[in-house]
Each structure stands twice: as structure tokens, then as C-alpha cells.
Amino acid sequence: MFFDxxxxxxxxxxxxxxxxxxxxxxxxxxADDTLIFGQRLGELTGQGPYLEEDIALTNIAxxxxxxxxxxxxxxxxxxxxxxxxxxxxxxxxxxxYLNCQLSELPNGDYANTVLKVYxxxxxxxxxxxxxxxxxDEQLAAIAEKSLKEVKxxxxxxxxxxxxxxxxxxxxxxxxxxxxxxLWEYTAGMFAETEGETxxxxxxxxxxxxxxxxxxxxxxxxxxxxxxxxxxxxEFMQKGSRTGYHTExxxxxxxxxxxxxRTYPNCVW
Amino acid sequence: MNYLLELLSEIPDPEIPVINIVExxxxxxxxxxxxxxxxIVITPTYSACPAMFxxxxxxxxxxxxxxxxxxxxxxxxxxxxxxxxxxEAREKLRVYGITxxxxxxxxxxxxxxxxxxxxxxxxxxxxxxxxxxxxxASYQCNDCLEPFDYFKCH
Numbered sequence: 001m002f003f004d005x006x007x008x009x010x011x012x013x014x015x016x017x018x019x020x021x022x023x024x025x026x027x028x029x030x031a032d033d034t035l036i037f038g039q040r041l042g043e044l045t046g047q048g049p050y051l052e053e054d055i056a057l058t059n060i061a062x063x064x065x066x067x068x069x070x071x072x073x074x075x076x077x078x079x080x081x082x083x084x085x086x087x088x089x090x091x092x093x094x095x096x097y098l099n100c101q102l103s104e105l106p107n108g109d110y111a112n113t114v115l116k117v118y119x120x121x122x123x124x125x126x127x128x129x130x131x132x133x134x135x136d137e138q139l140a141a142i143a144e145k146s147l148k149e150v151k152x153x154x155x156x157x158x159x160x161x162x163x164x165x166x167x168x169x170x171x172x173x174x175x176x177x178x179x180x181x182l183w184e185y186t187a188g189m190f191a192e193t194e195g196e197t198x199x200x201x202x203x204x205x206x207x208x209x210x211x212x213x214x215x216x217x218x219x220x221x222x223x224x225x226x227x228x229x230x231x232x233x234e235f236m237q238k239g240s241r242t243g244y245h246t247e248x249x250x251x252x253x254x255x256x257x258x259x260x261r262t263y264p265n266c267v268w
Numbered sequence: 269m270n271y272l273l274e275l276l277s278e279i280p281d282p283e284i285p286v287i288n289i290v291e292x293x294x295x296x297x298x299x300x301x302x303x304x305x306x307x308i309v310i311t312p313t314y315s316a317c318p319a320m321f322x323x324x325x326x327x328x329x330x331x332x333x334x335x336x337x338x339x340x341x342x343x344x345x346x347x348x349x350x351x352x353x354x355x356e357a358r359e360k361l362r363v364y365g366i367t368x369x370x371x372x373x374x375x376x377x378x379x380x381x382x383x384x385x386x387x388x389x390x391x392x393x394x395x396x397x398x399x400x401x402x403x404x405a406s407y408q409c410n411d412c413l414e415p416f417d418y419f420k421c422h
Contacts, residue, residue: 052396052398053396055396055399056396056397056398059398059399062316062402063314063315063316063402066314066316066317069315070315141344141345141347142344144347145312145315145345145347146315148347148422149315152420155397156397156398
């Protein structure tokens, strides 16, 4: 690949511009979630437990990447600095990513992967249902588009959780371990970005606390149907959506940004 | 059908070549904005459908051959739905071996048998909710035993 350095100087990532636009931050958090979740699930391509599920997980990963593409395009438009979806996805520093910590956790075993996608799908489902009514038209359109996809992910993963819960001793043990490992990261999905409360007042985004209560209620209801209970532990990991990440994030980001570093300015 | 739509009908869906992008409902608007310039509005099927990149390129290329500069605008709202697939295209899908999506239903449920595109039997089962592309699910006919793709409602 020929690269013309004179006409395409490397982006100045040493001095990132801090954008204080609350809507930009908010869109970015949604975009980063789906990008990182998609990248993580994509690791399983060709490694899934059996062919159909390998394809299913890859399909879900692809949906996530498509959603993040739509969101990054909109974020770039809001930012108005001539950046593209590629700049936002691939050229930011670790601390500038606002994704929830749940999205960056390793895949673990199959129960762990499916449970993680289940938690996230239910969150996305209720979030996007509310966002379809957002006073921000573009956000409402992206939400409506994505909602169809995440509903499908939710049905798929909840079907699996039900099977694990009603399955063998082995599947139940693995599911229980997955719940124990992931639960403390769930509140982080609802952590707010800077200025998010203001968006609530403008009818752009839902109230994060209400969303969390709604989500917890629905998980408890599902779990009851599956013959399970949600954990009683109160402790929740902090730091989601502030740029503070788990120890796993640096590695996944390195891999994600590899292509862009190797072939600067290659496009999505 | 106007000339522009006729022209656009020559472009097949990259993943399902028996149907074209007009009958798939991707093309929402096509108009000339000057003597040699056309504006085409397209709506993506799935957020991540890789075919969309090709489609945009195909439109620009085909119009260029006719001496027209095509400006392709992607609009996601109103969102694309399988209800926009024409009846003619549905039949083409079936003949090709893909059971077309049911109309008026946006949510797909488990355990609803789909008609086998080969033998017409409704004695079928779902193998996987996901298939070779984002738009399809995998089924098998219990009568003729052939596996087949089902175009998901969306």
C-alpha cells in the first residue's frame, strides 16, 4: 500500500481535543460499547462451540459493528471537526473510550460469553426502545434500526440461558460461575457520561437510574422463569464510562487499532 | 417505471443475485438534479450489511457508464423493512431456494414453521436463528430433508 505522508499527515493523537458536548459524549458511549463488544465477540469467529453458534456469535458481532458505525458517523457529525467514523473508532487513546467495562471483559467459556451478551442485549433492548422516542431525530432513527437487531440477540441469548439453567449439572455450574463473575460489572452499563443528566431533561436520553431499575427488574423476572435468582451482592465495579478501564482493555484496543497503525488512513 | 429506476433495477443484490436493489426496497428515491447528475437515496437493510458498500459503488459505476454522475445518499429513516420487498421478488427468492419473509411481522419467533421452498411442506424445523448472512436463518425440511435458508422478518 502506497501512503502519501505529505498530503495525509498522521493525526495528532498526542494532544486530543476534549469535546465537552454532552450529546457527543453520549453517542460515543453507545458507539464504544458496540465497537468493543463487537471486537470481543469477533474473537470467537471460527472458534465457536459448534458451527451454527459460531455463525450466530459472528452475526451478532457484525450487528454490533454496524451499529457502532452508524453511531460514530453521527458523533463525527456532531463534533464537526471533519473527523470520520474511522478516526473515532481507531484513533483515540485508551482513556478517551467511554465503553462500559462489561464490554471489554474476556469471553471466558461459552456460558460466560452468552450471559454477557444476554445482559447487554437486554440493556440495549430497553435503551433503544426508549431512544426511538428521543427528541433527537437521528438518534431515534439509529435506535429504531438497531432495536430490531438487539431484540433478536436478546431472544437468542435468553433461549440459551434458559437451556443452561434447565440443563445438566455442568451447564448449571458454569452458568452460576458466569453470573458470579459478571454481576459486579452490570451496573457499569448504566454509568453516566458527563452531561448525560442534561440530555434527560431535554428528552434526548433516558434517565440512567430508571433504566437500571427497569433492567434489574426484567433480569430478575427472566431469572425467576429460568429457575434462578439474581445475586444479592451489593458491590459493583466503578469506573465505567469515565475512561478508566479494566486490565483487559489495553490488549483489545491494541489489536483493534493494529490495522489503522499499520496502514494509516485505511477506511472502514 | 422511470428511466432511473429501470437503470437501478439492473443492479443485483450482491449476496442474493436473483433480486435487484429496487425490488428489495433499498432504493427509496431516484431523480435527476441536473442534466448529468442524479441523486439516489438508498436505505440500508441491516446496520452492518456488507452488501451496502458494494451497492453504492455499483450505482456510481453503472451511472458513470451512462454519462451520469450519481450522488448516493444513505438514509436510515424511515427504516428498511422486509415488507418493502415486492411480491415478484419474494417469488424469485423462493425459486432461488430462500423462503421469503412473512409480511407484516417484524418480530421473529421460534418454532413457527416456515414453508420449504422446494417441496412446499410446512413440516420444517429451525436449525439456527442465524445463517450465512445477517438477513437469513437456517431451516430444514422434515419431509424432503433438504436444509434451506429463511429470509428473516425485519
